[in-house]
Amino acid sequence: MPRLPSFAGTTRPADYAILAPVLLLVPHLAVFLMLVGSGGSLVPDAGFWLLPLRRFAMRPDLPASQAALAFAISLTSAGVLALVSFRRANWSGGGHALAAVAVVPALQFAVVLVLALLPRFARRTEAAPERVPGADVAHVIQGVLAGVGLIVAAVLISALTLGSYGWSLFVATPFLVGVTTGYLANRRLLLTGRSTARLVLISAALGTVALVALALEGLVCILLAAPLGAIVAVVGGAAGRAVARAALGNSRPLASVALLPALFMLEAAMPPEVPIASRQSVDVAAPRAAVWAALIGNGTIAGGPGLTGAAGLAYPVRGRLLGQGVGAVRLGAFSTGIARERVTEWVPGRQLAFAVLTQPPAMEEMSPYRRVHSPHVQGYFDTGTTRFTLLPLRGGGTRLVIDARHVLRIDPGLYWEPLARLAIRINLSRVLNDLKRKAEQVAKADRVLDV
Numbered sequence: 246m247p248r249l250p251s252f253a254g255t256t257r258p259a260d261y262a263i264l265a266p267v268l269l270l271v272p273h274l275a276v277f278l279m280l281v282g283s284g285g286s287l288v289p290d291a292g293f294w295l296l297p298l299r300r301f302a303m304r305p306d307l308p309a310s311q312a313a314l315a316f317a318i319s320l321t322s323a324g325v326l327a328l329v330s331f332r333r334a335n336w337s338g339g340g341h342a343l344a345a346v347a348v349v350p351a352l353q354f355a356v357v358l359v360l361a362l363l364p365r366f367a368r369r370t371e372a373a374p375e376r377v378p379g380a381d382v383a384h385v386i387q388g389v390l391a392g393v394g395l396i397v398a399a400v401l402i403s404a405l406t407l408g409s410y411g412w413s414l415f416v417a418t419p420f421l422v423g424v425t426t427g428y429l430a431n432r433r434l435l436l437t438g439r440s441t442a443r444l445v446l447i448s449a450a451l452g453t454v455a456l457v458a459l460a461l462e463g464l465v466c467i468l469l470a471a472p473l474g475a476i477v478a479v480v481g482g483a484a485g486r487a488v489a490r491a492a493l494g495n496s497r498p499l500a501s502v503a504l505l506p507a508l509f510m511l512e513a514a515m516p517p518e519v520p521i522a523s524r525q526s527v528d529v530a531a532p533r534a535a536v537w538a539a540l541i542g543n544g545t546i547a548g549g550p551g552l553t554g555a556a557g558l559a560y561p562v563r564g565r566l567l568g569q570g571v572g573a574v575r576l577g578a579f580s581t582g583i584a585r586e587r588v589t590e591w592v593p594g595r596q597l598a599f600a601v602l603t604q605p606p607a608m609e610e611m612s613p614y615r616r617v618h619s620p621h622v623q624g625y626f627d628t629g630t631t632r633f634t635l636l637p638l639r640g641g642g643t644r645l646v647i648d649a650r651h652v653l654r655i656d657p658g659l660y661w662e663p664l665a666r667l668a669i670r671i672n673l674s675r676v677l678n679d680l681k682r683k684a685e686q687v688a689k690a691d692r693v694l695d696v
Contacts, residue, residue, distance in 0.1 A: 250328060250329075250332070251483070251487060252328060252331045252332065252335075252483050252484045252486075252487030252488070253335070253487040253490055253491060254332050254335065255332050255333075255335045255336040256329050256332035256333045256335075256336060257336060258333070258336070258361065258363075261329060261330075261332075261333040261360065261361055262361050264329050265326060265329060265330070265333075265357040265360070265361065266357065268322050268325055268326040268329070269322075269326065269353055269354065269357060271318060271319070271322040272297045272298060272315070272318060272319040272322055272350075273293070273294070273297045275314075275315055275318045275319065276293075276297045276298070276300065276301040276315060279301070279311050279314075279315060280301070280304075283311070285304065288300075295350065295351040295354075296350055296351060297319075297350075298315065298316065298319050298350065298657060298658065298659050299517055299519075299656070299658060301315055301659065302517070302519045302658035302659050302662060303519065303520065304520075305520040305521060305522035305650070306522050307662065309662070309663035309666050309667075312658075312659040312662050312663050313659070313663055315659050316657060316659035316660050319350075319659075320416070320473075320477075323347070323348045323350075323353070323416075324348070324477075324480055326347050326348070326353060326357075327344065327345070327347040327348050327420070327480070327484065328484075330343075330344035330347040330356060330357070330360055331344045331345075331484050331487065331488070333360045333361075333363070334360065334363070335487075335488075335491055336365065337360075337363045337364065337365050337366055338365060338366040339363070339366045340359070340360055340363050341488050341501075342499070342500035342501040342504075343356055343359055343360060343501070344356070344360065344484075345420070345421060345424050345481075345484070345501035346417065346501055346504055346508070348416055348417055348420050348477070349412060349413060349416070349417050349508060350412060351511075352508070381430075381432070381433040381434045384429055384430055384431075384432050384433055384434075385430045385436075385444065387429050387430075388425065388426040388427070388428070388429035388430035388444065388448065389426060389430070389444060389447060389448040389451065390448075391425045391426060391429055391448075392422040392423075392425055392426040392445065392448030392449065392451075392452060393448055393451045393452040393455055395418065395421060395422050395425055395452070395502060396418065396422060396449065396452030396453070396455070396456065397452060397455050397456065397459065397461070399414060399418040399505060399509075400414070400456055400461050400462065401461070402505070402506055402509055403418075403505075403509040403512075403513075404461075404462075404619070404620055404621070405461065405618055405620065407509050407510060407513040408513060408620050409509050409510075409512045409513035409516065410620075410621055410625060410654075410655040410656065411509075411512035411516075411517070411655070411656035411657075412512065412656050412657050413505065413508035413509055413511075413512055414509070414512075415470055415473060415474065415656070415657065415660070416473070416477055416657065417505065417508060418474075418505065419449065419473070419474040419475075419477040419478040419481065420477045420478065420480065420481035420484075421481060421501060421502055421505065422445070422448060422449060422452070422478050422481065423445045423477070423478040423479060423480060423481020423482035423483075423484070423485060424481040424482070424484050424485040424488075424499070424501070425481075425485060425499055425502065426441075426444060426445045426448045426482060426485065427441050427444075427445060427481065427482035427483065427484065427485025427486040427489070428485035428486070428488055428489045428499060429485075429489075429499075430444055430485075430486075430489075431485070431486045431489035431490060432489050435486075435489070435490055436486065438483060438486065441482045441483070441485075441486045442479045442482055442483070444482070445478050445479055445481070445482035446475060446478065446479065448478075449474060449475065449478050453467045453471070457612060457613075460612065460614045460616065460617050460618055461617070461618055461619070462610070462617065462619055463557070463610020463611050463612045463617045463619055464610070464611040464612065465556050465557045465558075465608060465610055465611050466608075466610065466619065466621065469661075469664060473660055512656065516654055517653070517654055517655070517656045517658055518652055518653075518654055519652065519653040519654070519658040519662055520650065520651075520652055521650070521651040521652070521653060521662060521665060521666060521669065522648070522649075522650050523647075523648070523649045523650075523651070523666065523669050523670065523673060524646065524647070524648050524649075525646070525647055525670065525673045525674060525677060526644055526645060526646040526647070526677070527644070527645050527677040527678065527680075527681050528638060528642060528643075528644050528645075529642060529643045529644070529645055529680070529681045529684050529685060530642050530685050530688070531641075531642065531643060531684040531685050531687065531688035532641055532642075532643060532688060533594045533595070533635045533637060533643045534594055535643075535684045535685075535687040535688040536635055536643045536645055536680065536684040537593055537594045537597075537635065538684070538687055539680045539683035539684040539687060540597055540633055540635075540645075540680060541566055541569075541597070542683065543563065543564065543565045543566065544563065544683065545562060545563045546561055546562060546563055546675065546676060546679045547679050547682065548675055548678065548679060550580065550671075550675065551671050551675065552667075552668075552671055553668050553671050553672060554580065556608070556668075557608050557609045557610060557611050558607065558608045558668050559579045559580055559581040559582075559605060559606065559607050559608055559609075560579065560580050560671075560672055560675070561577060561578070561579055561672060561675070561676060562578040562579060562580060563577075563578045564576070564577050564578070565578070566588075569591065570588065570591045571588055571589060571590065571591050572587065572588060573587075573588040573591070574586070574587060574588075575587070575588060575599050577601075579604075579605050580609070581605040581606045581607070581608065581609050582604075582605025582606065583605060584601055584603065584604040584605060584628070585601075585602045585603045585604075586599040586600065586601050586602060586631075587599060587600050587602055589630070590632065594635060595634070595635055596632065596633065596634050596635065597632070597633045598630060598631065598632035598633070599630070599631055600629065600630045601627070601628045601629060601630070601631075604627065604628060606622040606623045607621075607622055607623070607625070607626040607627075608622050609622070610622060621655065624654070625653070625654045625655050626651065626652070626653055626654070626655075626665060627651060627652045627654075628649065628650070628651050629650040629651060629652060630648075630649070630650050631647065631648070631649045631650075632647070632648045632649075633645065633646070633647055634646040634647075634648070643684070645677060645680060645681070645684075647673055647676065647677060649669065649673060651665065651669060653665050
């Protein structure tokens with residue numbers, strides 16, 4: 246059985262000049278094929294070439310399956326690009342710090358160009374120390390602590406200082422945590438690949454514990470980001486171990502950590518705005534008048550919040566109309582606070598729409614502290630408009646349709662958008678089912694009175 250390529254091997258300049266551009270264009274090709282296949286159109290401007298995933302995520306009706314597939318393809322191509330970039334740096338005997346940022350979109354073009362032109366550096370005349378199996382406890386502890394410190398520093402700079410939640414925080418940072426821990430832990434004695442991966446995961450776990458302990462993040466956000474971060478960190482650990490194993494004199498892979506603040510600032514200057522359009526409906530065994538009465542009523546929404554409540558995400562509790570007609574104010578009570586809304590459409594028995602003026606936090610983080618310093622709970626997931634449409638059905642029933650529009654301001658959008666859509670779908674279903682129950686109760690009471 247052929248062995249898979251590893252970070253410890255080499256890639257010659259000619260091979261890299263062919264492979265790297267192909268890997269760079271894989272996400273673009275995937276986005277193009279998915280857009281064309283679904284009847285969409287593509288504008289091949291600078292935004293598409295630099296950030297194809299963000300352009301793809303701009304589709305408000307993007308299916309979760311396509312979002313997941315496009316993200317998986319792009320993440321895989323970025324990982325393979327990092328692999329061949331490290332192997333290219335191995336051939337030159339340097340440039341590993343540059344190769345470590347090959348996982349960051351937009352910067353990949355510059356990384357590939359520089360690495361393709363990188364010459365072979367002169368080797369040190371003294372013999373490199375032979376890496377023998379074993380574990381240097383001091384270096385292992387140093388690697389773990391360095392990874393923990395990098396996680397805390399990244400959140401302090403990117404999230405709390407710059408307000409940026411992007412690819413650099415959720416992908417580049419875990420990768421560099423892996424590179425840092427893997428490199429430092431294997432500098433003198435060589436751990437096995439499995440031990441290195443285990444050590445990287447321990448470092449990442451301790452880093453997240455530190456975030457909770459310092460009230461920088463809550464448990465829910467960490468759990469949601471953990472699958473992505475763990476995969477990327479383990480890959481980074483393999484890269485760091487390979488560089489330490491090669492004992493290249495010109496290698497400075499940890500210098501890439503110094504690029505993180507610049508990446509955070511770049512993403513903060515270009516925040517994402519991913520639109521999410523949702524539509525759901527329910528058939529109600531009641532006339533439109535009964536459905537309208539339930540719609541403008543002020544009752545509490547029955548039924549448990551389900552997964553959204555368990556995760557601490559905001560869910561609707563009740564609605565209250567102050568006045569009637571266009572311009573009236575609606576107060577939406579959520580589990581995290583009150584949303585103030587203005588009625589924009591009012592057609593009794595047919596349509597009700599409102600725009601959100603102010604809204605409460607999108608979630609309540611699970612934490613031992615009363616307050617968690619997590620900017621993402623406010624302003625990074627907003628509701629724009631909500632519209633209810635009542636359609637008559639044969640037999641006197643009504644189809645109640647709800648259209649909602651949200652905006653997500655966190656990258657990678659294609660990773661977070663399916664999770665956001667799931668929460669939206671659960672909340673909308675709960676609202677529709679509650680209105681269905683209330684309207685059918687009203688219709689039943691009216692029939693009893695008629696008898």
